[in-house]
Amino acid sequence: MNILVCIKQILAPESGWESPADPGGSFGKNEITAVKGGPQTFTEPSFADDCYRMNPYDENALEEALRIREQFPEVKIDALSVGPDRCRRVLRRALEMGADRAVQLQVAPPPSEAPEPPHSREGSKPAHPTESIPDPALTPFETAAVIASYLRGKSYDLILTGVMAEDGMAGQTGQLLAALLGIPCATAVITERLLSSHGPVYVEREEDGGERSAYEITLPALLTIQSGINRPRYPALSHVLRARTQEITKVAAAELLPPPRERVVGSRRRESSTQCAFLTGPLPEQARQFLDFCRQRGFLNT
Amino acid sequence: MSAGIVVIAEATPAGLTPASIKTIFFARRLADVAGEGLMVIIPGRFPGAEPIAGEEAAAAISLPEGQRHRSGKLDNNASNISALLEQTGGAETILLVGESLDAYSAEAWKDSLAPLCRELDPHFLCLPHTSRGWDYGPGLAIRLEAALIGAVEGFRREEEDGAFLFRRSILKGQWQQEVRPERRPVVLTVLPEAAAAAGSAVTHSDTAPGRAETADIRSRHIAPDDTKAEADTAGDTAGATGSDTRGTNLSLSAPRCVTFLTAPARPDPRCRPLGKLPAGEAAYDFSAAEVIVAAGQGIGVAENLGLIQRLAGLFPKAAVGCSRAVCDRGWMEYRRQIGMTGRTVAPPLYIACGISGAMPHLAGMRDSRCIVAVNRDKNAAIFQVAHLGVVADLLAFIPAVLEQADRSHPGA
Numbered sequence: 001m002n003i004l005v006c007i008k009q010i011l012a013p014e015s016g017w018e019s020p021a022d023p024g025g026s027f028g029k030n031e032i033t034a035v036k037g038g039p040q041t042f043t044e045p046s047f048a049d050d051c052y053r054m055n056p057y058d059e060n061a062l063e064e065a066l067r068i069r070e071q072f073p074e075v076k077i078d079a080l081s082v083g084p085d086r087c088r089r090v091l092r093r094a095l096e097m098g099a100d101r102a103v104q105l106q107v108a109p110p111p112s113e114a115p116e117p118p119h120s121r122e123g124s125k126p127a128h129p130t131e132s133i134p135d136p137a138l139t140p141f142e143t144a145a146v147i148a149s150y151l152r153g154k155s156y157d158l159i160l161t162g163v164m165a166e167d168g169m170a171g172q173t174g175q176l177l178a179a180l181l182g183i184p185c186a187t188a189v190i191t192e193r194l195l196s197s198h199g200p201v202y203v204e205r206e207e208d209g210g211e212r213s214a215y216e217i218t219l220p221a222l223l224t225i226q227s228g229i230n231r232p233r234y235p236a237l238s239h240v241l242r243a244r245t246q247e248i249t250k251v252a253a254a255e256l257l258p259p260p261r262e263r264v265v266g267s268r269r270r271e272s273s274t275q276c277a278f279l280t281g282p283l284p285e286q287a288r289q290f291l292d293f294c295r296q297r298g299f300l301n302t
Numbered sequence: 303m304s305a306g307i308v309v310i311a312e313a314t315p316a317g318l319t320p321a322s323i324k325t326i327f328f329a330r331r332l333a334d335v336a337g338e339g340l341m342v343i344i345p346g347r348f349p350g351a352e353p354i355a356g357e358e359a360a361a362a363i364s365l366p367e368g369q370r371h372r373s374g375k376l377d378n379n380a381s382n383i384s385a386l387l388e389q390t391g392g393a394e395t396i397l398l399v400g401e402s403l404d405a406y407s408a409e410a411w412k413d414s415l416a417p418l419c420r421e422l423d424p425h426f427l428c429l430p431h432t433s434r435g436w437d438y439g440p441g442l443a444i445r446l447e448a449a450l451i452g453a454v455e456g457f458r459r460e461e462e463d464g465a466f467l468f469r470r471s472i473l474k475g476q477w478q479q480e481v482r483p484e485r486r487p488v489v490l491t492v493l494p495e496a497a498a499a500a501g502s503a504v505t506h507s508d509t510a511p512g513r514a515e516t517a518d519i520r521s522r523h524i525a526p527d528d529t530k531a532e533a534d535t536a537g538d539t540a541g542a543t544g545s546d547t548r549g550t551n552l553s554l555s556a557p558r559c560v561t562f563l564t565a566p567a568r569p570d571p572r573c574r575p576l577g578k579l580p581a582g583e584a585a586y587d588f589s590a591a592e593v594i595v596a597a598g599q600g601i602g603v604a605e606n607l608g609l610i611q612r613l614a615g616l617f618p619k620a621a622v623g624c625s626r627a628v629c630d631r632g633w634m635e636y637r638r639q640i641g642m643t644g645r646t647v648a649p650p651l652y653i654a655c656g657i658s659g660a661m662p663h664l665a666g667m668r669d670s671r672c673i674v675a676v677n678r679d680k681n682a683a684i685f686q687v688a689h690l691g692v693v694a695d696l697l698a699f700i701p702a703v704l705e706q707a708d709r710s711h712p713g714a
Contacts, residue, residue, distance in 0.1 A: 013474065139481075140440070141450060168472055169661065170452050172440040175408075179444035184409055184573040187437045188643070204579060207433040210636065210644045214576035215407065221572075226643075228630040260484050262449040265467060267479040270686065276675070278691040286692055287702035290674070291710070293690055297672065299593055299617055299651050 001075045001197040003065045006147060006161040006173070007058040007094055009087040012051055013166070054090040057162025059097075059232040061225040064192060065160050066098045066233070072197040076100045078156075082107055082143050088248050095243035096235035102246070105146055105253035107138060140168070141261050144176035149256040151181065158201070159222040163188050174224035184217050187224040305394065306338020308424040310415060312434060313346045318389040321430035324497035326390060328454075329428040331500035335459060336466070338425060342390040343418065344397050345411060345565065347404040348383055400565025405577055408438040409570035416445040418563065424487050426466075431491035433642070439491045449483035452491045453661060456499035469499075474660040475683025493661065494668075585645060586637045591621035593651045596640055596667070599627040600656020600677060600696060607633060609700045610655055616707050623647065625663050641666035656696050659684025676700075 054062075062079065069075040079094035081087045082105040091102035138146070159178070164171030171187070178185030190212065191204035199219030204212045206226050235243075279286040294300045309329045311322035318326075326342060333340040387395055398418065402410040411434075419427060419442070427442075429435035431453050443450035455478070456469040467480045468490065588594060595614040597607060607622075614620040623640040624633070640647055642662040652670035657663060659675070659682055667673070668687050675688035678695050685691045692699055 140452075141443075166474075169470075169474075171436060172450060172452055175437065175440035176444055176450070179412075179441035184570065185441065186408075186573075188433060202576075205433075205437075206643050208642060209646060210585065210639065212579040213406065214579055216574045216576060218572045227626065228636070231632075261443075261447075262451055262481050262483045262488075264479050265482045267472070267477055269477055269681065270471075270475070270683065272680070273685045273688065273691070276685045276688045276691040278680075278685075278693060283694060283698055283702045284706060286694065287699065287706045290690070290692060290703055291706055293674070294593075294617070294651070297651065301618065 001072060001158070002156045003068060003075055003077045004151075004156040004159045005058070005062045005065050005077060005079050005094070005099065006159065006177070007062065007079055007081045007090055008055040008143075008162070008165045008167075008173075009052050009081060009083055009090040010055045010165055010167040012053040049086050049089060052086060052089065054093055055162050055165045055167075056232075057164055057166065057225060057227055059162075060227055060229055061160040061162050061223075062094055062097055062099065063230045063232040064223075064225055065158075067230065068158070068194055069098075072194070074197065078103060080105065080147065080150075082138065082146050082253065091248050092243055093235070095246045095248075096240045097233060098235070098239055102248040103150075104248055104250050105150055105256070106250055107146065107253050107257065138257075139260060139262055139264065140170045140172035141176055142257055144173050144180055145258040146253050146256045147177055148180035150251060150253060155220070157197075157199070157219045158194075159183075159220070161222070161224055163224045163226045171224070174222055178222035181220075181222070183220045183222055185222045185224070186215055186217060188226045189223045190226045190229050192223060192225075192229070305341035305422060306336055306425040307333040307340045307428065308419065308422055308426070309340070309342045309393075309428045310435070311342050311344045311390070312430060312432065313344050313348075313386055317385050318344070319430065319432070321432050321435075321494055323389055324494045325428050325430040325492045326393065327497040328492050328500045329426070330391065330393075332426060332428070332457065332466075335457075336425065339394070341394045341396065341422065341424075343415070344386060344390075344395065345403045345414060346397075346399065347401060348386075348397060348399055394561075396561045396563055398563050398565050402569045403565055405575035406434060407570070407573050407575045408434075408441060409573045410565075410575075411438045412441050412445060413568075413570060414565035415442055419446055419487070427487055427489045429489065429491045431493045435491045439489055443489040446487055446489070447485075448487040448489045449485050450489045451481045451483065454490045454492045455495045457496075471661055471683070474658045475664070475686070476658075476681050494665070584637065586621070586623070586635075588621050588623065588640075588645055588647045588649065590619065591647075591649055592619040593617040593653065594621050594623050594640070594647055594649045594667075594670075595653045595655060596623040596625065596657060597628055597634070597655050598625040598657030598663075599631075600658070601628070601633075602656075602697070604631070604633040606697065609696065612704055613653070613655070613700050616704070617651075625657050654684050654688070655700070657684050658682050659686065 065077045069077055077099045079091055079099040079102045081091050085104075085106065088104055091104055095102050161174045175185050175187060186203045186205050188206040189203045190206045193202045195202060199221070200216050201219065201221060201223070202214065202216055203223060204214050206212055279289050291300065307329050309322070309326050311326065312319045313322070329340055383397065396418070398414055400414060403414060427448065429439045436452065439452070440450055451468045451470065453470045454468045455471060458467050458469075459465070460467055460482075465482055467482050469478050469480055471478055593614070595610055597610045601607060601610065610622055614622050623638050623645070626639055626641055626643060628634050629636045629639045636644070639645065640663065642665040644666055646666045648667070648669040648671070650671045652667050652673045654667070654673065654675045654677075656677060657675070658677070658679070664683070664687055673688045674690040674692070675682070675684040676692040676694060676696055676699055677684055678693065680693040
């Protein structure tokens, strides 16, 4: 039985976008630098490689695959990521956690060529040229289409991925991939149980309001894994050492890209709230104002 | 039959879901701006709406051979359907009825909706961004070879070429991106915010969600002397403007804008729905709480929950809840989770402590009457919905509040 886990490398929240030092333009602890060799009109923040991490939901997906292999030792787990070379770090991490093989579908041009920022691919400028963030270069559809093309002729019984990526928050890639492959799919899976290594798989998916519905799905199938289903393991030292010698297959995938069906034309930081009144002054003063606010509205006695 | 804008609404025995009503509101605005017609499809199984045997059921929609959509009629006693129709605000409505649509499964919904949507050939297909819409929407988009934009919060029109641009949040709601569809149809999954952004009539009020919008939709589309109501039952596209919308008794003998279609009966054998599960741990009952103090990832470690509890302890009728991140770390039980996959609450006062305010959490608390947010990061998305903001470290702010409270009640 073969399991594929699709993993996205994301910019870690603690790496700057959450707390920029200067909201006027700089991008947190990291400098904004012009894309080297690219069009100088477009700037994109450049982050050190260690600012990126594995999407936490994908960690849950990988952990779930590892648990299936503990139950059915004949299982082979492949980890896959679509991205530029820096995404090999998360594939290395996947090997350290216990994946058997890793594949990078390389979509960024090799460094010798002038890299083009994602927005200019279609020759249009961002709608809000104020600031630009490291948008995921690919839309969920493009990512799914690249993976689907790569998978042609290969056979996986189960494909797992996170319910969404923490950065793009779309939560679509899994469903799109399943539809492109023509296999059934369950999203937001919070419980999963393979009845045998040939399936079917029993899943519970989480719905609005925390309700759950159960399904029995034949293999091959794709599941998007919800957080909380498990606690991803820390790699064992022996696995870390083994992973150093394991190869990460690189597949040039740029030509697998389909024409875009939708395109991100611009991104901007949200303007600060207009309805929110911020307390000012020293902390004890703010605390007093907060209590007054609650008293005036009758939530606190006197 | 065609409509530029099609909404796929979700119905419960109590009527359309609030998210569906808001999606209809958004779609109405989109239809106005695009100058196109609006149609609502409601998939489900409706008691009182049974297929009529024989040839009496005239085909309302001409579907290619081999597709098992058929038209039928409504039972006049189907009172819950009358309520549904009122909620669609007089838009032309298709009830897509089928046993396979009873227990939700993405495969069954896609199987039923794809041929119908292909036939209707809409410009935009609007789904509520719920655990369902977001589940089957992407697959439906693939079947229709459509563009797909998820978690839409608003739209605008490009000045140069009139293209529609849709806004959505990324990076925990701190950033927004604009997405442009490159082809049609376009599948949109729509957040409730989009309804608020689409019209000033929807305000952040304490009225029951949905009410105001419904009323507004109706008032905007009443055609006072429209006597077309007696026209043919199914398939009369001209009847898109409602007339009898004053009361709740929309006449079902003349549901001029209702078409009734049976979905394909064949369920996808690869995905068998086993039904809803009984709730494992009983959900925490927040309904009695006047004040909800909610903890987020920003509390740092589980031990700091004590501070949250002490803050809640200041209020006579308070409860403690949390974001999903807190549950996932095992710091609190899932039964206290507030958000899209947890409880939805709307207390008089909601105090968000160390919660970033990503969309799934906002979905569970944004209708609270008054929201106070405490967060170290002044760019946190939670401040977008807060009325009072404190940019501070919780571990400093809450002790300061406790100390001030002590001071005003010495010995208490």
